[in-house]
Amino acid sequence: MTRRTTPSDPRSAARLSVAPMMDWTDRHCRYLHRLLSARALLYTEMVTAPALVRGGAVHLLDFSPEEYPVALQLGGSDPDELAQAARLGEEAGYDEINLNVGCPSDRVQSGTFGAVLMRTPELVADCVAAMRAAVDVEVTVKCRIGVDDQEPEEVLPDFLSRVAAVGVERVQIHARKAWLQGLSPKENRDIPPLDYDLVVRMKQAFPDLHVSINGGIGSLDLAEDLLARGLDGVMIGRAAYHAPADILSAADRRIFDDAAGDAHPVTAVMQMLPYIEAHLAAGGKLAQVTRHMLGLFAGRPGARNWRRVLSEGAHRPGAGPELVERALAEVTGIAA
Incomplete structure (x- = not known):
């Protein structure tokens, strides 16, 4: 088990977080990012519940105490299996367990998890309820605004209502639809139009939910603008990976009002x-x-x-x- 060196507050840290990114946000990446920001919340790559529970791949949970605050993102669609995986994540020392309801890749769809779960919000609610019953750490959900022909103005409020009803208090919303057929995962990060306004309206409609926004955020200037619109947090992905110093070096001062000097x-x-x-x-x-x-x-x-x-x-x-x-x-x- 990884031992915590300082108390972690993922809710406070979620004011700025680095998105979970497959093949990128492994433990080495997170260690580097932590050197640039002491405050931002860091996420693992998505780890599938079957890999942990059926495959015994608990080495995927390894991380350094220096990474705190750090969250584990899980992929899966079986409530019992996700509950077991969440328990393993809690035992490993993670501050938060996050359910992936946003990844559009073919291999994720074939496992019946990721963005395809936007079509079955009742199953997501069952999964989250099982995870929350299994652990004491917070369980959160990262989702899209919808998939394929869904109307985001209709499906997103229903989705948020269902997960909130089973006790979810914090969500991360990628402000784009995911097209499960016809677009590659890379195209799904760029082609569907962003709808920041919809996410802001969701925060207004669900004032008790802690809402972080994700998608296309490439600067701290934009992050500050979105926070000023009433959102609780900003999650940055590719920009934080490709130019980490630009995003993270000044984040503690600008986003968290930390008096410490910027990292170099x-x-x-x-x-x-x-x-x-x-x-x-x-x-x-x-x-x-x-x-x-x-x-x-x-x-x-x-x-x-x-x-x-x-x-x-x-x-x-x-x-x-x-x-x-x-x-x-x-x-x-x-x-x-």
């Missing part, structure tokens, strides 16, 4: 070096960590060379922290 990407790199050494000593590979660091200096002088050095060298046998130091010299101009 160079400092974060230096703090990553001991983590990298420990990962390599445990048998890991350098590229498993550095692939999440490529965007640290996005838009800054030397960023291209930083990415080139890491991309070309991290997969080579024996690559270690010295490669990261060499890449950093391309940004700082200081010889490694």
Whole structure:
């Protein structure tokens, strides 16, 4: 079990969160993001309940205490199995258990979970009720505004009513429809139009729900604007991954009114070096960590060379922290 080093308050941290993103927000990514923001809520990649319960893949729950506050996102559609998976997540030390009702990928649909569950809100309610009965930590839901030919103005209020009725107090709404046929997961992140106004209206209609908005948010300026419209939280995905320093370095000051100074990407790199050494000593590979660091200096002088050095060298046998130091010299101009 991962031991908490400081008390975590996921509800407060949810004022700004980094979205769960498949193949991206693994434990190495989250460790880096935590170095840039002490306050933002971090989410795991989606972990399927069958993998944990039937497959015994509890190693997928591993994380570092430094990541707190951190939430586990689960995928599934069987209430009993999700309850068991939620219990495993609580035992592992997560602050929150989140149910994925938003992912549109084919492999997720084939497992009858993700965005396809927007069609069966009564099943989602059953799943959430079972999860809440199994754990003491908060259970939340991440959803879309609708799927396919559904009318969001009709289905979203009904969906929120059903999950609120079984005790859900916090939701994250991706402000786009998901098209389960005809669009790829990537296209589903870009093509369906955003409807921020609808999410704001849902917050007004459900004032007791803590509502975070997700989808197309690429700056802290936009995050602040959305919070000013009465939303409780903003969840940022791709922008936080591709340019983490731009989103997270000033987040504690701007979003949480923290008096501490802004984080600096160079400092974060230096703090990553001991983590990298420990990962390599445990048998890991350098590229498993550095692939999440490529965007640290996005838009800054030397960023291209930083990415080139890491991309070309991290997969080579024996690559270690010295490669990261060499890449950093391309940004700082200081010889490694």
